[in-house]
Amino acid sequence: MPDPSPFDPAEVEWTVSSYSGGSGDCVRVGRLGDLILVGDTKCPDRLPLRCTTGGVRAWIRAVKDGTLGPAEGSS
Template sequence: MMDQPNPVRVGHKGAKVSWRKSSYSGSNGDCVELAELGNSVALRDSKDRQGPVVSVGWRTMTTFVSALKGGHMGAGQA
């Protein structure tokens, strides 16, 4: 069973979070940024840095990235 995403507000209570963008991101601005948060990974839209943040566990993130790399997500298909 996969972990369910939990919306979280990252950076509250004075915590500093280091966000990064994929090196594959183009210049069109359609990017997702991620931040490592100990046992989880936070994700946000790079165009809306004050917007919603989703946090998932490392196992879920690893499974998701493996599925993308393996072509199992239908990315780019109409």
């Protein structure tokens, strides 16, 4: 997977979730080449999570299907 660390998050066109209730504490999603970026509006300068489009599709499908198990290390 390409390393997007040299990019400036301020240059990405972000889509921000509207489900914050007006607090501004939202998830934001952007695109960098073939990668989907997921960031936190509270920490806009922090490098976002980067995923492939296939990985995002698989995650959404698993959420919809209810097939995600608990996170590693959680009880």
